[in-house]
Amino acid sequence: MTINRRDLIKAAAAGTTLGWLGQTPALAQDKSIKIISWGGSYGEAMRSAWMDPFTAASGIRSELRLQSGMMETLASLRANKGRIDDDLWVTGVTPTVLAKQDGLLEPIPVGQLKNAGQLPAEMVNETYVGVWRLPFGIIYNPETVPFEITKWTDLFDERLKGKLTAPQGSGYNGRFIALLAWLAGGDENNVDPGFELAKKLTPNVSIFTSADPEQVRLLSSGEVDVAAFAPVGNYISLRKSAPQYRFVCPKPYIPMSFNNIVILKGANVAAATAFIDFIISKEPQEKIAEMLGFLPMNEQAELPAALRELVPPGTEVRYPDEVAIADKLTAWADRWQQEIQR
Amino acid sequence: MIVMLRKIAPYLLVAPALLLIASLVMGLSSLLGWSFLDGASGNVASFAQYESLLANGSYRHYFSYSLWLAVISTAIALVLGFPVAYYMEVVASPKQRKIIFASLLGIFLSDYVLRMFGLILILGRSGMVNRVAGWLGIADGPWKLMYNEFGVMVGLVAGILPFMILSLNGVVARLDKRLREAAALLGSPPWRTFVSITLPLCIPGILAGTMLSFLLSLNSFVTPMLLGGGRVDMVAVFIFDQAINLANLPLGSAAALILFLLSAAVIIMLNVLGDRYLKRFQR
Numbered sequence: 001m002t003i004n005r006r007d008l009i010k011a012a013a014a015g016t017t018l019g020w021l022g023q024t025p026a027l028a029q030d031k032s033i034k035i036i037s038w039g040g041s042y043g044e045a046m047r048s049a050w051m052d053p054f055t056a057a058s059g060i061r062s063e064l065r066l067q068s069g070m071m072e073t074l075a076s077l078r079a080n081k082g083r084i085d086d087d088l089w090v091t092g093v094t095p096t097v098l099a100k101q102d103g104l105l106e107p108i109p110v111g112q113l114k115n116a117g118q119l120p121a122e123m124v125n126e127t128y129v130g131v132w133r134l135p136f137g138i139i140y141n142p143e144t145v146p147f148e149i150t151k152w153t154d155l156f157d158e159r160l161k162g163k164l165t166a167p168q169g170s171g172y173n174g175r176f177i178a179l180l181a182w183l184a185g186g187d188e189n190n191v192d193p194g195f196e197l198a199k200k201l202t203p204n205v206s207i208f209t210s211a212d213p214e215q216v217r218l219l220s221s222g223e224v225d226v227a228a229f230a231p232v233g234n235y236i237s238l239r240k241s242a243p244q245y246r247f248v249c250p251k252p253y254i255p256m257s258f259n260n261i262v263i264l265k266g267a268n269v270a271a272a273t274a275f276i277d278f279i280i281s282k283e284p285q286e287k288i289a290e291m292l293g294f295l296p297m298n299e300q301a302e303l304p305a306a307l308r309e310l311v312p313p314g315t316e317v318r319y320p321d322e323v324a325i326a327d328k329l330t331a332w333a334d335r336w337q338q339e340i341q342r
Numbered sequence: 343m344i345v346m347l348r349k350i351a352p353y354l355l356v357a358p359a360l361l362l363i364a365s366l367v368m369g370l371s372s373l374l375g376w377s378f379l380d381g382a383s384g385n386v387a388s389f390a391q392y393e394s395l396l397a398n399g400s401y402r403h404y405f406s407y408s409l410w411l412a413v414i415s416t417a418i419a420l421v422l423g424f425p426v427a428y429y430m431e432v433v434a435s436p437k438q439r440k441i442i443f444a445s446l447l448g449i450f451l452s453d454y455v456l457r458m459f460g461l462i463l464i465l466g467r468s469g470m471v472n473r474v475a476g477w478l479g480i481a482d483g484p485w486k487l488m489y490n491e492f493g494v495m496v497g498l499v500a501g502i503l504p505f506m507i508l509s510l511n512g513v514v515a516r517l518d519k520r521l522r523e524a525a526a527l528l529g530s531p532p533w534r535t536f537v538s539i540t541l542p543l544c545i546p547g548i549l550a551g552t553m554l555s556f557l558l559s560l561n562s563f564v565t566p567m568l569l570g571g572g573r574v575d576m577v578a579v580f581i582f583d584q585a586i587n588l589a590n591l592p593l594g595s596a597a598a599l600i601l602f603l604l605s606a607a608v609i610i611m612l613n614v615l616g617d618r619y620l621k622r623f624q625r
Contacts, residue, residue, distance in 0.1 A: 074589040079372070098589065162486070168572050170587040206467075207489045208572025210587060222468040223489075330588050338400045341572050 032061040037090040039066040049287035070095045087267035093322035094173040106263040128260035132294035139227040151251040163225040169336025176229040178320040188324040236293040253316035377596035391596035408577045412559035415498035419506040427510035489571025497565035502555035513547030549616045
């Protein structure tokens with residue numbers, strides 16, 4: 001028997017239909033939720049501090065769906081709009097704002113969050129709930145850097161020529177660009193001074209990175225001596241293999257960012273809300289902060305001892321206007337590539 | 343039952359391949375659809391992404407620079423690969439040929455990412471070359487051999503060289519050595535024999551190796567990502583950045599389709615050149 005062209009076309013069409021059917025969402029189950037978040041140490045910490053205790057307390061099973069980057073997930077959610085079968089997404093404000101604009105989110109029933117009062121008021125709203133705070137500073141190797149770094153402007157010192165790694169334009173969702181703008185007298189709505197300042201930094205930058213593991217690898221392998229902008233979590237990962245490195249909260253202030261959780265369109269809202277309420281309570285907040293080196297969002301939660309040393313009480317912090325950044329990030333990244341990286 | 347099985351067997355055999363092809367076609371058509379949307383999350387059909395890619399000098403730079411890197415790396419691989427292929431088939435003893443072939447096979451079997459990391463270990467700031475240079479006292483500080491255009495060029499050439507050598511090796515192996523012997527008997531010096539006989543006979547292999555190497559270089563992602571330090575603007579990295587880091591699928595899709603068309607144009611051009619050459623040669 002032979003297969004003619006018509007048979008082949010029929011079979012291909014059947015295959016295509018099957019492939020499409022495979023993309024339709026599974027039916028939501030009342031007693032389970034799917035959470036998109038990072039894997040690795042994040043995933044382990046989330047399972048241990050949040051998911052397993054939540055299942056034990058509520059009987060609702062939770063499944064972790066891994067993401068490698070927040071914007072990558074946003075791209076995937078956009079591509080699968082109307083067919084999303086996940087319930088919750090741990091992300092940042094910039095992707096949240098963009099996802100909301102695209103109609104990818106369900107409103108959070110804030111009134112049902114019993115623990116909401118323990119969080120700063122601005123961290124709880126119908127769009128998102130803050131889950132942890134991330135302080136950014138400088139990581140450097142005191143054995144190869146000839147002076148003590150204490151302030152952001154030290155990064156421009158000519159003795160650091162070729163020793164730095166800095167984020168790419170889209171790295172950390174543009175927070176480094178925002179910081180440079182602040183330091184140069186601008187802000188999120190006027191980044192021109194920040195770009196002028198960045199041009200003075202380029203002789204010192206050897207490599208522009210786009211991901212946390214890359215930054216940690218470059219430092220641990222000795223390819224660079226200074227990470228110009230790093231979340232404290234990177235330092236905690238790094239010091240296991242390279243204890244000589246130091247983390248500093250430079251003067252005059254450190255950018256403080258946060259991650260948040262959102263409910264995705266078509267989610268099991270009741271179970272998702274119960275999960276959010278659980279993870280913002282004191283104990284899960286303390287546990288995840290301890291495991292990941294983040295600052296808890298719950299104001300009643302204790303700060304982990306290790307973090308008290310790295311981010312001493314009284315450190316001046318400043319929150320980027322991430323809503324303003326969200327609309328401009330693509331333009332900033334293009335400009336950064338053109339004027340700074342190239 | 344047996345008759346039934348005989349009837350459906352061919353369908354069962356081709357079904358996995360067809361499903362795979364259908365998925366690829368679906369992916370490409372979805373990419374095509376996204377490229378005609380007007381914004382990162384737009385719903386309006388337009389040519390905005392293509393207009394943006396063509397009008398913006400910075401975006402055009404990604405394509406011209408990638409083409410330039412692909413041309414240079416392919417030329418270097420050809421210049422480096424031809425002597426190896428020639429040596430393998432014409433000069434080397436059977437034992438030496440086996441050793442070279444085994445080395446090439448080893449490269450093919452090793453992971454591409456690991457090979458690029460290997461280059462970092464050799465050429466990086468704390469790599470072998472810089473350590474030896476420091477030890478010999480011939481460098482004041484570490485040489486910048488990685489995370490720049492030079493590093494990416496080394497990576498691209500290292501990545502495509504085995505493909506070039508094996509493509510060339512196929513044609514060199516089929517050369518009739520009596521032609522070279524006849525030329526020598528007629529008093530032709532070796533360089534003249536090479537230029538007038540060996541090289542023209544190797545053109546089909548050169549075209550095949552060039553096509554393969556050029557396309558691999560042009561579409562390269564891992565090499566500029568790992569060895570470029572964010573400073574080497576190749577199109578694949580731009581597509582990744584737009585589609586993944588900035589969630590701008592329409593622009594990333596449009597760039598991917600232009601890259602696809604560029605690759606197709608190169609294949610067609612080299613095929614036409616090859617056909618013309620063969621026709622001329624056959625006359």
